[in-house]
Amino acid sequence: MRSHIAIIALATSIVAMMSCKHDIPMVEEDVPMAGTPYNLEIPPFFPPMDIPADNPLTVEGVELGRHLFWEVALSGDNTMSCGSCHFPEHSFSDPAQFSVGITGAVGTRQSMALLNLGWARDYFWDGRAPTLEEQVREPIPNPIEMNQSWEDALAKLRNIDAYPPMYADAFGTTEITEDRTVKAIASFLRTMISANSKFDQWRQGDYIMTDSEWRGYELFNKEGGDPEEVQGGEFGADCFHCHVEAGLQFTDYLPHNNGLDSIFTDLGYGGVTGNPLDYGKFKTPSLRNVELSGPYMHDGRFETLEEVIEHYNSGGVASETVDPFMKYTTGGLSLPPQSKEDLINFLKMLTDTSFTTNPDFQNPH
Numbered sequence: 555m556r557s558h559i560a561i562i563a564l565a566t567s568i569v570a571m572m573s574c575k576h577d578i579p580m581v582e583e584d585v586p587m588a589g590t591p592y593n594l595e596i597p598p599f600f601p602p603m604d605i606p607a608d609n610p611l612t613v614e615g616v617e618l619g620r621h622l623f624w625e626v627a628l629s630g631d632n633t634m635s636c637g638s639c640h641f642p643e644h645s646f647s648d649p650a651q652f653s654v655g656i657t658g659a660v661g662t663r664q665s666m667a668l669l670n671l672g673w674a675r676d677y678f679w680d681g682r683a684p685t686l687e688e689q690v691r692e693p694i695p696n697p698i699e700m701n702q703s704w705e706d707a708l709a710k711l712r713n714i715d716a717y718p719p720m721y722a723d724a725f726g727t728t729e730i731t732e733d734r735t736v737k738a739i740a741s742f743l744r745t746m747i748s749a750n751s752k753f754d755q756w757r758q759g760d761y762i763m764t765d766s767e768w769r770g771y772e773l774f775n776k777e778g779g780d781p782e783e784v785q786g787g788e789f790g791a792d793c794f795h796c797h798v799e800a801g802l803q804f805t806d807y808l809p810h811n812n813g814l815d816s817i818f819t820d821l822g823y824g825g826v827t828g829n830p831l832d833y834g835k836f837k838t839p840s841l842r843n844v845e846l847s848g849p850y851m852h853d854g855r856f857e858t859l860e861e862v863i864e865h866y867n868s869g870g871v872a873s874e875t876v877d878p879f880m881k882y883t884t885g886g887l888s889l890p891p892q893s894k895e896d897l898i899n900f901l902k903m904l905t906d907t908s909f910t911t912n913p914d915f916q917n918p919h
Contacts, residue, residue: 588726589614592741597749598758601801603672609687609737611744614723617918619742621720622735624917627710628694630702631656636693636739637917639665642910645843646746651854659698662820664854666839667847669909672744675807679836679852682826686740691732704732711735748842748909749802756903757802763903769893770900775799778879778887791866791887791897795879796838804842804904809835813870813880814851822852824875834875845905859901863894 589612596602605611622628623636639653640646646668652661663679671677677689693699694707711717711730718728725734755761763771774797776790796812797804809823811834818824824833836852850856856865869886876882889897909915 588612588722589724592616592745594745597747597754597802599802600749601673603744605672605744606685606687609741611741612724614720615725615738615741616745617742618717618720618724619738619740620915621716621918622711622739623742624919625711627714628702628707629656629700630706632710634700635917639699640668642915643846645669645748645847645910646915647847649848651849653699655696655698656701657697659701661698663852664849667843668743669746669748669842670803670840671746673801673803673807674805676809676837680822680826681809681837686743687736690736690739690743708732708735746909746915748906750908751842751906752903754802754906764899766896766899767903770896770898771903773889773893773897774900779881779884780888783884784881789887789889789893791863791889791893792879792881793841793897796877797841803840805838805840807838809837810877810879811835811873811875812851813865813872813876813882814853814855816871816873818873820853831875834873841901842904843906843909845902846910859898860894863889863897867894 592611592613592615594603594605594611609615626632626635626638628635629638634656637646639648641648644667648665651664653665654660666679671686674686675684677683677686678692683689683692694702695704708730717730721730721734722728724738752761752763752767756763773791774793776788776792776794777786778784778790778792779787780789781787796806796808796810798806809832811822815834818834821833823835823837824830826832839847844850845859848854848857848859850859850862856862866880867887867889869882869884870876870880872882881887
C-alpha cells in the first residue's frame with residue numbers, strides 16, 4: 555500500500571514538474587526587472603513605505619522618472635513639464651493661486667506640494683486617484699494642463715535619442731509605453747522625501763526649540779475652544795486631529811470640510827463619490843514645508859499663514875458637512891495674538907530646505 559502511494563506521489567511530482575516546465579508564470583512586461591534595486595532610506599520615526607509589487611524602486615527607473623518629470627515633450631507644445639507647476643523652491647507646488655496650462659486655460663485648484671507621496675493615498679484634492687500611478691497618468695491628456703494625448707506624447711519620447719536606452723536600462727527593453735512612463739515618474743516621486751526640518755532635528759535630539767516654538771507645538775496638540783463652552787476644550791489650536799503627528803506626515807490624508815464655504819461651487823470629494831455627505835470635503839494636505847507652499851487651501855484663497863490661522867481662529871463657515879473640529883458653533887479657537895504667532899513659529903519648524911534644494915530632484919535637462 556505504501557509503495558502504491560509512493561508511486562502515485564512520484565508520478566504526481568513528475569507531472570507537476572513537466573507542467574511547470576511548459577507553463578512558466580508570465581512576468582508582467584512592464585515590471586522594471588532589469589534595474590538595480592534602489593536603496594530607499596526610511597527616515598527615523600517614519601513608517602515603512604508601501605511600494606507596489608508591480609513597480610519596485612530601481613536606480614534606473616527613478617532616474618528615468620526624474621527626466622520624465624522635467625520633460626517638456628510631454629506637453630502638446632513642448633513648453634510644459636510636470637515641474638512647470640511644481641517649483642522646487644515652493645516645495646514642488648505652484649506659487650500662483652491656479653496653474654495655467656499650455657493653451658492659457660486656468661485651473662480651479664491650487665497645485666499641491668509634492669513630498670512624501672509614498673505614504674499618501676487618494677491623490678488630488680478630491681481623492682479621485684487611488685494610487686500614485688493613477689495620479690501621474692492624468693495631467694498629460696488633461697486639456698487645461700499639458701493637453702496632449704498619450705499616443706502623441708509617447709511618439710515624441712521615442713524620437714528623443716536618450717530615452718530608448720533609458721527605458722531599456724529600467725525595463726529591459728527599449729519599448730516606450732504609457733504604463734512604463736507612469737511607473738517611472740511615480741517611482742521618482744516616491745523618492746522625494748522631506749524629513750530634515752528643525753522639527754525632525756528636534757525629534758532626533760539635534761535641535762532645541764525656542765520658547766515660542768515650544769508654545770506653538772503645545773498649542774498644535776491641544777484641543778480648541780474655551781473649556782466652559784467646549785467639552786474638553788483647552789484653548790488650543792486643535793490642529794492635531796487632521797494634521798496628525800503620528801508617522802511624522804502631519805496629515806491624516808482624509809477628506810474634511812474645514813468651513814470655507816456655506817455653498818459649494820466645488821464639491822470636492824462629493825463630486826467624486828456622489829455622496830452629499832462628502833460635499834465640500836477636500837484632502838488634508840501635509841503641513842511639511844507649509845511655509846513655502848502657499849497660497850493655501852484647495853483654491854489658494856489665502857495668501858499667508860496668518861490668514862490661514864485667522865480662518866481657523868474664527869471657526870469658519872457653517873454648512874451641513876462642516877467638520878465639528880472647526881468649533882464654528884462656539885466662535886472658533888479665539889487664540890490671542892501671541893498664541894497665533896507661536897503657532898506660526900512652530901509651523902515654520904516644518905520647513906526643510908535641504909529637500910527643496912536636493913540635486914536629486916532638480917531638472918536634469
